[in-house]
Amino acid sequence: xxxxxxxPEVIGLLETLTLTNGGSGDEKAVRDLLYxxxxxxxxxxxxxxxxxxxxxxxxTATPSMKVMVAAHMDEVSLMVVDKKDxxxxxxxxxxxxxxxxxxxxxxxxxxxSIPGVFSARTIHITSASERKSLLDYEKLRVSVGKKKIxxxxxxxxxxxxxxxxxxxDFFAAKAIDDRVGCANLIWLLKNAPGHIDLYGVxxxxxxxxxxxxxxxxxxIMPDLGFAFDATPAIEPPLMxxxxxxxxxxxxxxxxxxxxxxxxxxxxxxxxIFLIRxxxxxxxxxxxxxxxxxxxxxxxxxxxxxxxxxxxxxxVPTRYLHSPxxxxxxxxxxxxxxxxxxxxxxxxxxxxxx
Amino acid sequence: xxxxLQTLVQAIGPTGHENTVRELIKTLIEDHVDEIIVDxxxxxxxxxxxxxxxxxxxxxxxxxxxxxxxxxxxxxxxFVRFTSLGGVRPYTAYAGHVRFINGTQxxxxxxxxxxxxxxxxLNRMFIDVGAESKDTCPVSVGDFGVFERPFIxxxxxxxxxxxxxxxxxxxxxxxxxxxxxxxxxxxxxxSTQEEVGLRGAxxxxxxxxxxxxxxxxxxxxxxLPKADTMDVALGKGPAIKVKDSGMISSPAIVGWMCxxxxxxxxxxxxxxxxxxxxxxxxxxxxxxxALAGCISIPCRYVHSPSEMVDMDDIENAVKLxxxxxxxxxxxxx
Numbered sequence: 001x002x003x004x005x006x007x008p009e010v011i012g013l014l015e016t017l018t019l020t021n022g023g024s025g026d027e028k029a030v031r032d033l034l035y036x037x038x039x040x041x042x043x044x045x046x047x048x049x050x051x052x053x054x055x056x057x058x059x060t061a062t063p064s065m066k067v068m069v070a071a072h073m074d075e076v077s078l079m080v081v082d083k084k085d086x087x088x089x090x091x092x093x094x095x096x097x098x099x100x101x102x103x104x105x106x107x108x109x110x111x112x113s114i115p116g117v118f119s120a121r122t123i124h125i126t127s128a129s130e131r132k133s134l135l136d137y138e139k140l141r142v143s144v145g146k147k148k149i150x151x152x153x154x155x156x157x158x159x160x161x162x163x164x165x166x167x168x169d170f171f172a173a174k175a176i177d178d179r180v181g182c183a184n185l186i187w188l189l190k191n192a193p194g195h196i197d198l199y200g201v202x203x204x205x206x207x208x209x210x211x212x213x214x215x216x217x218x219x220i221m222p223d224l225g226f227a228f229d230a231t232p233a234i235e236p237p238l239m240x241x242x243x244x245x246x247x248x249x250x251x252x253x254x255x256x257x258x259x260x261x262x263x264x265x266x267x268x269x270x271x272i273f274l275i276r277x278x279x280x281x282x283x284x285x286x287x288x289x290x291x292x293x294x295x296x297x298x299x300x301x302x303x304x305x306x307x308x309x310x311x312x313x314x315v316p317t318r319y320l321h322s323p324x325x326x327x328x329x330x331x332x333x334x335x336x337x338x339x340x341x342x343x344x345x346x347x348x349x350x351x352x353x
Numbered sequence: 354x355x356x357x358l359q360t361l362v363q364a365i366g367p368t369g370h371e372n373t374v375r376e377l378i379k380t381l382i383e384d385h386v387d388e389i390i391v392d393x394x395x396x397x398x399x400x401x402x403x404x405x406x407x408x409x410x411x412x413x414x415x416x417x418x419x420x421x422x423x424x425x426x427x428x429x430x431x432f433v434r435f436t437s438l439g440g441v442r443p444y445t446a447y448a449g450h451v452r453f454i455n456g457t458q459x460x461x462x463x464x465x466x467x468x469x470x471x472x473x474x475l476n477r478m479f480i481d482v483g484a485e486s487k488d489t490c491p492v493s494v495g496d497f498g499v500f501e502r503p504f505i506x507x508x509x510x511x512x513x514x515x516x517x518x519x520x521x522x523x524x525x526x527x528x529x530x531x532x533x534x535x536x537x538x539x540x541x542x543x544s545t546q547e548e549v550g551l552r553g554a555x556x557x558x559x560x561x562x563x564x565x566x567x568x569x570x571x572x573x574x575x576x577l578p579k580a581d582t583m584d585v586a587l588g589k590g591p592a593i594k595v596k597d598s599g600m601i602s603s604p605a606i607v608g609w610m611c612x613x614x615x616x617x618x619x620x621x622x623x624x625x626x627x628x629x630x631x632x633x634x635x636x637x638x639x640x641x642x643a644l645a646g647c648i649s650i651p652c653r654y655v656h657s658p659s660e661m662v663d664m665d666d667i668e669n670a671v672k673l674x675x676x677x678x679x680x681x682x683x684x685x686x
Contacts, residue, residue, distance in 0.1 A: 246425065246426035246428065246434045247425070247476060248426075260423070260494075260495040261369060261423055261438070261495070266368060266369030266370075266438075266546060266549070268393075269370070272495070288493075288494045288495045290425040290426065290494060291423040291424070291425050291436055291494075291495060292425060292436055302393070302394070303552060303555060303556060305556065305559050305560075306392055306393070306556050306557065306559045306560035307392045307393035307394040307396070307553075307556030307557075307559075307560075308393055309393045351393070
């Protein structure tokens with residue numbers, strides 16, 4: 001297909017974003033990168049006390065509507081909690097990571113990006129029963145060597161050392177959750193229609209409980225809110241082997257995921273209806289994310305003040321919250337196409353009773 | 354009152370899609386209030402009166418959402434997989450009747466179980482809407498539904514789905530109609546999404562910023578065979594909440610409610626609820642805080658499609674709320 005939105009330049013930005021490290025509470029490097037990318041295209045930028053970067057692109061047409069779009073800068077990461085003898089570190093996750101995804105993975109630690117490797121069981125000398133047992137953080141260590149460990153302290157962040165690669169129709173990288181949302185928000189800030197008084201918020205600490213979005217929405221009190229994020233696509237053979245397990249959340253190749261009900265929010269039916277109408281009009285494939293658990297910055301926005309209509313639009317992505325995740329280019333392309341056409345058609349009608 | 358209650362409980366209002374109930378209540382109260390607002394979360398917010406000397410701003414909240422289901426997947430044979438909206442237990446769901454907002458009806462089946470005393474979790478159940486294939490299934494992913502069951506009139510006691518919390522809504526509707534005068538600025542909130550975390554109450558309290566918040570909701574009872582210990586029973590009057598798992602009622606409010614009930618010979622019971630909470634919990638900690646309490650309608654089989662209440666408790670709850678609101682009150686710390 002012909003990619004109008006995910007141009008080499010846009011892909012390049014995603015690559016740089018995913019290769020930059022920014023765990024929850026340590027988003028500065030990502031923020032600085034986004035600042036350089038957007039500063040010449042907007043009216044004002046400020047950083048609040050939690051570290052959210054609030055970017056304002058004022059409306060140039062009337063009637064306008066005040067719209068907040070959140071994309072979180074933080075990725076799942078880990079933190080050093082203790083230094084052990086023989087150059088080993090004990091670590092704990094910052095955000096949800098399954099310990100079983102970590103064995104033998106390369107990482108970098110702290111401000112100086114000291115390389116390390118997660119420990120692994122060696123198949124030669126493990127018993128069959130040992131191999132069947134699950135890993136947990138008590139059993140895992142990161143080895144960095146006796147010399148380098150002296151420069152590491154408890155509290156240092158640990159990041160996955162994962163390259164950005166194209167694998168056929170897919171991109172594979174760490175932190176697609178939610179650097180793809182950040183890239184989408186950058187695109188929107190550069191291309192927003194004139195009647196949108198746009199507050200783009202690159203939020204912090206989403207992975208620890210939507211903390212940045214909560215205080216940002218309070219500062220902005222928009223008419224309408226959005227979250228741009230990535231959402232799991234759980235596909236065979238990793239799905240539960242039970243043939244009746246239909247809990248896939250989303251599927252890759254079916255277009256952007258429109259949230260309906262998640263743990264934190266019942267999304268507004270009028271907005272969902274508008275999105276479906278716009279998608280169908282422009283022939284953009286989309287999918288309704290399966291109702292269930294999970295949540296995005298959108299749910300923090302919608303509970304702000306006396307209530308704000310808010311919607312989450314996410315890109316389906318495999319292996320989220322692991323050292324490497326995979327996203328299809330066409331899903332991403334369709335997401336940006338949908339964002340483009342949807343924002344052009346947004347009007348204050350949508351928030352009227 | 355029984356007729357009003359029946360109308361309210363039989364309306365369809367799963368969490369997040371309360372519009373049918375909202376429109377119904379709007380027609381019942383609009384001639385008796387001064388202002389009506391519907392906010393972003395769908396709360397129906399009605400103001401009656403303005404704050405006068407010696408008066409307070411009082412928010413009364415009854416939630417209009419009910420527990421329900423939402424479709425997550427339609428399989429090739431047209432069976433609807435679903436998840437719950439609010440606290441639905443598998444043993445009350447199996448073989449239950451469901452009605453989706455688009456009118457489609459169905460029955461809940463489940464995958465085989467090993468013994469007659471076990472039940473599958475909800476993700477191993479499905480709704481059979483009589484479709485023969487995915488293409489002819491009238492339900493789509495994201496469609497909302499509720500449990501259906503006919504209203505039973507047992508005389509003093511009545512049974513239906515959604516007594517939680519249309520019983521509270523009925524009390525507020527009747528209060529609005531009966532209340533002739535009040536020194537207070539009264540905000541009646543028919544709140545949404547209570548069953549998934551008091552969401553409607555939270556945003557409406559933010560808007561109203563009340564001095565006092567009162568929730569009208571149902572509570573459990575301890576009057577069934579081998580029931581857990583709880584000193585609330587059907588027919589012994591509205592329950593004045595002292596504590597639940599989300600709120601300790603403001604002592605001043607509990608005292609005010611008990612004194613008023615005693616003064617006007619209205620029967621009441623005191624409620625300590627071990628698990629569960631109400632809109633009042635959200636109102637109490639809104640912004641800089643508010644005095645808050647709750648008047649509960651004792652209810653058996655809560656969160657099943659057959660919730661039972663006693664009409665006397667409902668009538669007495671209306672009496673109590675009207676008496677509370679008619680007169681000035683002063684709270685001292």
